[in-house]
Amino acid sequence: MTTAIEPTPADDEFTGTPAESPADPARGASRERPALRADDPCECIAAVPALLGFVPRRSLVVYLLRRPPGGAGSAALSAVARHDLEPPGRGGWARLATQLTALCVRENTLAVLALIVDDRAGAPHSGKPGVRSGRHRYLVRALERALAAERIALDEVWAVRELAAGQPWWAVADPEVGGVQSDPAASPIALAEAVDGYRIKASREDLESLVAVDAQLCAEVRPEVDRAGILAGQRFRTAIFRDELDRYRRSLLNRVLDRVAALASDGTVDARALAETAVALRDPTVRDAAFALAGGLRAEAAARLWAQLCRVLTGSDRAEAATLFGYSAYTRGDGVLAGIALRAALESDPDHTVARLLDTALGTGMPPHEVRKLAYSGRAKAAELGVEFDLRADWLQP
Known part of the structure; x- marks a missing residue:
C-alpha cells in the first residue's frame, strides 16, 4: 500500500505531526512530499525523524491510515503521532490507548501502524532476550482492544532500541521477524526536506529550546x-x-x-x-x-x-x-x-x-x-x- 501525504494535526496528548511538514521555525510553504510505503517497515521506521522533526526516544510512534474518500483506493497517511513511553502503571497504558483511539476516530482512521522506541529493550539475538518485551506486549494488547472497539485494525507493531542506520528492528508479535534499519537521513522524506535546508532536531528538547526563555x-x-x-x-x-x-x-x-x-x-x-x-x-x-x-x-x-x-x-x-x-x-x-x-x-x-x-x-x-x-x-x-x-x-x- 502506498500512502498519500496530507496534513492533519494530531491530538494534544499524542504530540503529533502531519506527514506533510517537519518542525522547524524556518520551514517554508508546504509542498508535495514523497509517498511513503506503509508495507515497508524499513522505510516507515527511517521516515520517523523527518516526519516528527526530531529523533524520538522512549516513545510510542503511531502512523494513522485514513479511510479514502468514498471508501475506494489506497489508504492515506493522515498523521504521525508520538507519546512518551512512560505512562504510570497499567492504567496508564489503557488511558494512552483510549486517547489514541479517540484521535483515530476523529481522523476517520482505517488502520494503525506503530513503532516502539525503547533503549531498554533487548533486541532479538542481542543476548538480552525478553527485556521489557512483556511491557511492550501489554501495551500492544491495550491498543488492540481499544482500537478493535472502534473497528480499527492495528496492522503492525515494530520495535527498535534507537533510530539509527544499521540498528536492528523487529516485530513485537514475532521477534523473529525483523531486519536492519536503513539510514534515517537517507529516507526519501528526509532528503526532500534537506533540499529546503531543513535539519532534523536531535530530540524533542531541541524543539523546546526554540521557545525556552534565555x-x-x-x-x-x-x-x-x-x-x-x-x-x-x-x-x-x-x-x-x-x-x-x-x-x-x-x-x-x-x-x-x-x-x-x-x-x-x-x-x-x-x-x-x-x-x-x-x-x-x-x-x-x-x-x-x-x-x-x-x-x-x-x-x-x-x-x-x-x-x-x-x-x-x-x-x-x-x-x-x-x-x-x-x-x-x-x-x-x-x-x-x-x-x-x-x-x-x-x-x-x-x-x-x-x-x-x-x-x-x-x-x-x-x-x-x-x-x-x-x-x-x-x-x-x-x-x-x-x-x-x-x-x-x-x-x-x-
Missing part, C-alpha cells in the same frame, strides 16, 4: 522593553488626543514589518528592535494583523522573529510572541512545534484567548488550512490601517 537575554532586553513601553504610552495618549489612533497603529505595524524585513535580509535584530516589536504586539489590532505574516512571502523571517521574542520575553509579552509562533507552525502543518509554542503561550498567560482557541483546534484535529483563515482576518485588520498584505495563492488549499 535568562541572560531577558535581562538585556527588559530595560529596553520598559523604555519602549513608556514611549509607546506617550505616543498612544497623543494619538488619542489628536484623533490619530489608526495612524499610530499603522506606525507600530510598519515597525514590526521593518523587523521582519531586517531578518529576511541580514538575519539580525538588536535588543531595542526586539523590545519595540514586543510593545507593538501589545496593541490587539497590530497583533491580529501580524497573523497575516504566516501566509506571506516573508513567513520564514516572521517565524524567526517570533521565536527570538519567545526567548527574551516573559509574561503576556511572551504569550503574544509564542501564540504567533505557534500559529505559524500550525499553518505549516507542524503539530509538534505548534503544540510546544502554544503551551508556552498558555504557561505565560493562561487566559490568552487566541492561544487557547488554537490549542483547542490543534487538540481536536482541525486541519491547517482551516486555521489559515485567521491570516485573512489579519490582512483585513491591516487593510483598515492602510497596510496591504499579499498572501500566497495556495494559502487556503487543503
Whole structure:
C-alpha cells in the first residue's frame, strides 16, 4: 500500500505531526512530499525523524491510515503521532490507548501502524532476550482492544532500541521477524526536506529550546522593553488626543514589518528592535494583523522573529510572541512545534484567548488550512490601517 501525504494535526496528548511538514521555525510553504510505503517497515521506521522533526526516544510512534474518500483506493497517511513511553502503571497504558483511539476516530482512521522506541529493550539475538518485551506486549494488547472497539485494525507493531542506520528492528508479535534499519537521513522524506535546508532536531528538547526563555537575554532586553513601553504610552495618549489612533497603529505595524524585513535580509535584530516589536504586539489590532505574516512571502523571517521574542520575553509579552509562533507552525502543518509554542503561550498567560482557541483546534484535529483563515482576518485588520498584505495563492488549499 502506498500512502498519500496530507496534513492533519494530531491530538494534544499524542504530540503529533502531519506527514506533510517537519518542525522547524524556518520551514517554508508546504509542498508535495514523497509517498511513503506503509508495507515497508524499513522505510516507515527511517521516515520517523523527518516526519516528527526530531529523533524520538522512549516513545510510542503511531502512523494513522485514513479511510479514502468514498471508501475506494489506497489508504492515506493522515498523521504521525508520538507519546512518551512512560505512562504510570497499567492504567496508564489503557488511558494512552483510549486517547489514541479517540484521535483515530476523529481522523476517520482505517488502520494503525506503530513503532516502539525503547533503549531498554533487548533486541532479538542481542543476548538480552525478553527485556521489557512483556511491557511492550501489554501495551500492544491495550491498543488492540481499544482500537478493535472502534473497528480499527492495528496492522503492525515494530520495535527498535534507537533510530539509527544499521540498528536492528523487529516485530513485537514475532521477534523473529525483523531486519536492519536503513539510514534515517537517507529516507526519501528526509532528503526532500534537506533540499529546503531543513535539519532534523536531535530530540524533542531541541524543539523546546526554540521557545525556552534565555535568562541572560531577558535581562538585556527588559530595560529596553520598559523604555519602549513608556514611549509607546506617550505616543498612544497623543494619538488619542489628536484623533490619530489608526495612524499610530499603522506606525507600530510598519515597525514590526521593518523587523521582519531586517531578518529576511541580514538575519539580525538588536535588543531595542526586539523590545519595540514586543510593545507593538501589545496593541490587539497590530497583533491580529501580524497573523497575516504566516501566509506571506516573508513567513520564514516572521517565524524567526517570533521565536527570538519567545526567548527574551516573559509574561503576556511572551504569550503574544509564542501564540504567533505557534500559529505559524500550525499553518505549516507542524503539530509538534505548534503544540510546544502554544503551551508556552498558555504557561505565560493562561487566559490568552487566541492561544487557547488554537490549542483547542490543534487538540481536536482541525486541519491547517482551516486555521489559515485567521491570516485573512489579519490582512483585513491591516487593510483598515492602510497596510496591504499579499498572501500566497495556495494559502487556503487543503
